[in-house]
Amino acid sequence: MNSLGGIRSWPANWRSTTASMTTTESVRKVPQVLTVAGSDSGAGAGIQADLKVCAARGVYCASVITAVTAQNTRGVQSVHLLPPEFISEQLKSVLSDFEFDVVKTGMLPSTEIVEVLLQNLSDFPVRALVVDPVMVSTSGHVLAGSSILSIFRERLLPIADIITPNVKEASALLDGFRIETVAEMRSAAKSLHEMGPRFVLVKGGDLPDSSDSVDVYFDGKEFHELRSPRIATRNTHGTGCTLASCIAAELAKGSSMLSAVKVAKRFVDNALDYSKDIVIGSGMQGPFDHFFGLKKDPQSSRCSIFNPDDLFLYAVTDSRMNKKWNRSIVDALKAAIEGGATIIQLREKEAETREFLEEAKACIDICRSHGVSLLINDRIDIALACDADGVHVGQSDMPVDLVRSLLGPDKIIGVSCKTPEQAHQAWKDGADYIGSGGVFPTNTKANNRTIGLDGLKEVCEASKLPVVAIGGIGISNAGSVMQIDAPNLKGVAVVSALFDQDCVLTQAKKLHKTLKESKRGI
């Protein structure tokens, strides 16, 4: 693991060994994951889910099968374990050939199978290990009994980079520790962390009586509660395998751990939402569609991992203000994020291209390590060059349909709109959100027409996209903005309220608190 919780780097010579096997000059390394798990004949979970999510996230996935299950949407009818020697043959075969970035484990149903895995991981060290301690199927069938608990605790967990138990699995690993609240999930995450994994994600999907699905992430120092609204659907078979494999895929592409976890959670939420009404099989646990990102309808075709709730406290940077207060962009961003900023836009109106790019790269590192998206203002070329999470463009910048075709389906695109017509066009052109304002007069952007709270409301009502309000917003008036009656108004974007201030951290915290209180009051 590197300092951001990403994965270890390859030895300096890996590229030359790979290059020696090809006749072409340039070698393109494809991110690679190995899944070591059980086969699900219904293809909703297990190896089949792992292969699908990795393919959907642009990562190659090889598979070592530990057990073959006869299962469908009604449950598990039968399980056949493969002989440990043959599992070892599979492991040797692929580990001696491929250069996996990440190994992900799922169903490891016997001590002997864990032993052969450990032996092979010691013969062929890998860069990162994601352990999904699969024990019971969604339908309640035991897939790995209590006999595996001690080898998990003593030998597998200590070498894992992250473990992803649900509450039942966390409880089993902790000798039956009762987990019924988020506070108990936190205690469980802490105790599991003491067993050796570098990161722990306790999944709260099965927690009784909660309207949100809350997962608790612990890095040994800090907890993060990752919340998303529950999606009413029967099609949840394979969510655990998908989440863990998506984490593995994102790590393989170079993400930090927190960022990988956030992307994976969002991927699962989006897949569940997209597939909530599909009918496959006659049972109670249907599979979902991992390829929602490839669908034909332009509005549903984007494999977007954008979460509109991220617009809650949108920090837009300003280099003149940083100069005035004598702080670096990196320090300003760190403070804003620590104070609660949920998305960042790098708005650089003065820098030369080279300087802007260097700045963007430094900011990307900070944002990725905190799992916060970074968008670039105006400059599509800079966004492409630094692989930012997206861009924000205005009505006189590059047209949105062209931006979408240049950036592809995954990137976030925001568009400034002052009128219902512009909002409709932004949606048609494939934007993800609208920035609407100036709501109040501002000194930050010259000659900017103020639309007021009424203008904002009119845009929100016409918009099929989520909206963030901008312009002259600060602690004193953020409440009045959030209280306009518009469910798609997701937050406020601010420049001077954070960055033209003595202490960015204090202002961010105060504004975050104000926004939370006004949201509660709605």
Ligand SMILES: Cc1ncc(COP(=O)(O)OP(=O)(O)O)c(N)n1
């Ligand atoms: C979130 C958000 N909303 C609106 C804007 C303004 O964009 P634009 O109209 O292109 O003006 P400039 O920022 O480029 O001056 C924004 N940047 N962010």
Ligand SMILES: Cc1ncsc1CCOP(=O)(O)O
């Ligand atoms: C970029 C932008 N677009 C519309 S208003 C504005 C400036 C917002 O700055 P501030 O939050 O300091 O009023």
Ligand SMILES: [Mg+2]
């Ligand atoms: Mg612009």
